Amino acid sequence: MALQFRDTLSGETRAFVPLSREQTTIYSCGPTIYGPAHIGNFRSFLFADLLVRWLRARGQVVRWVVNLTDIDDKIIRAAAAEGVEIRAMTDRWEAVFRADMAALRMSTPDVMPRATEHIPEQVALVEQLLANGHAYRADDGSVFFRIASWPAYGALARLDPEAMRVGERVESDEYSKDDVRDFVLWKAAKAGEPSWETAVGTGRPGWHLECSAMSMRHLGEQIDIHTGAIDLIFPHHEDEIAQSEAATGKTFVGTWMHCAHLQVSGDKMSKSLGNIARVSELLAAGADPRALRFALISAHYRTSLNYTPDSLAAAGAAISRLDAFQTALRARVAGGIAGSGDADASAQTIAASSWERFARSMDDDLAVPEALAALFDLVRDGNRALDAGCSGAAATAMLATLEQIDATLALLPAAAELPHGAAELLEARRAARAAKSWSDADRLRDELAALGVVVEDGRDGQRWRIGGVGE
């Protein structure tokens, strides 16, 4: 099966063909950096990470942009409330976000542009839209996009523009405009708010504008894939399409991909329920970042994911199973037993078929649950082959498949390093076991455990791995 993705705009799952064979361009709506990101935010970002990793695993060159929204109403209010400079505050939360990204093994985007560093690009878009009649200036100097000038408006969200006139919430709008449905491109300066003096007036950009401008600046006027969570479909992405295509006359995005929300024990995460799980807080409390990653990527991106109090422990157990399998494979590779024909043959078959099934699943609109089933079948069947006495060469083949799969999933432990003193303890325990000094061996095992080193004995001898939380 060829690579295919579901596109929100057309509603179809269709073969993915990038505009250029040289490079695939992806833009992901990133965080507003005014506070710690929560696990719902990261579900969305890790979905994009999986997409990028999978395309790269298939050999495509991917250029990935994730923006940082560093100017908007919430940021202005938060900085004012704290009495700090906006830049100081956004710098601080950007650092936290980057630390969370690294901990959860999200690939580092090629560019992480900030809205405030792309004012000229945004102004140019506004000028273009004013010039071609898709935008107009209001009495206070703000500039709005004229939705009436864009018949396709509403296509992404499947909203009827006419119906949107009903239920208009005029009072919530702070700016005057011709039509309540119109959205702001440029906000005229207001007292106490940051502003830029530009060709379209003194003010600041509206939220939707930054993504169009930065996407064009770093990826070109047309890109292959744009990702985000479903709540961004309307109005954010709808507005991006309108302003981008009205400005360039070209199709803005080839494939729109949106992930469903995460829920906590069946409820929406919300301040009122007090159930917002923030990544940096979970990690500080000792959550295993690999387990958290597993928990957040394990459901299909287009279905809601229910995060419960048991999720981390269940994910941790699954991760531990992967670790143990990798350790056992390495022990067999190093130990090199003679091997049995049957076990070797089945190991080779398992190694090849597991990869095929994994790849087929990922190709099918990132069917991660099915891909994980392929991975865990590899673990079970691989353990079986190990038990049946397969050779080191056969184990090498399975290890290669495991690691090939992990290039996309990023769940296996980082290259393990023994804590200081552990190597000596391991050697002492090996000697103790050889001498059948069981009490010494058991004591040494406990000492190693205290250092976070899990020791297991098998037919390939003593083997160890780093266990427990953190890592």
Added chain:
RNA sequence: GGCGACGUACCCAAGUGGUCUAAGGGGGGGGUCUGCAAAACCCUUAUUCGCCGGUUCGAAUCCGGCCGUCGCCUCCA
């Protein structure tokens, strides 16, 4: 009110017309192996897919109704 998604075992979660007497992970129970432990393996834990009708030779999968949950309908990942 409009648009859309969903309801599968104790929990998480695939499957969307026959190969489903329903994948995978976690948890529970029993067993094998092992100096012990751990790991691993084996058996077991939904004849059933919210409920009621219908279409079909055949439905978890299609259609209709009902119940329930969630999302969007102007700045929320």
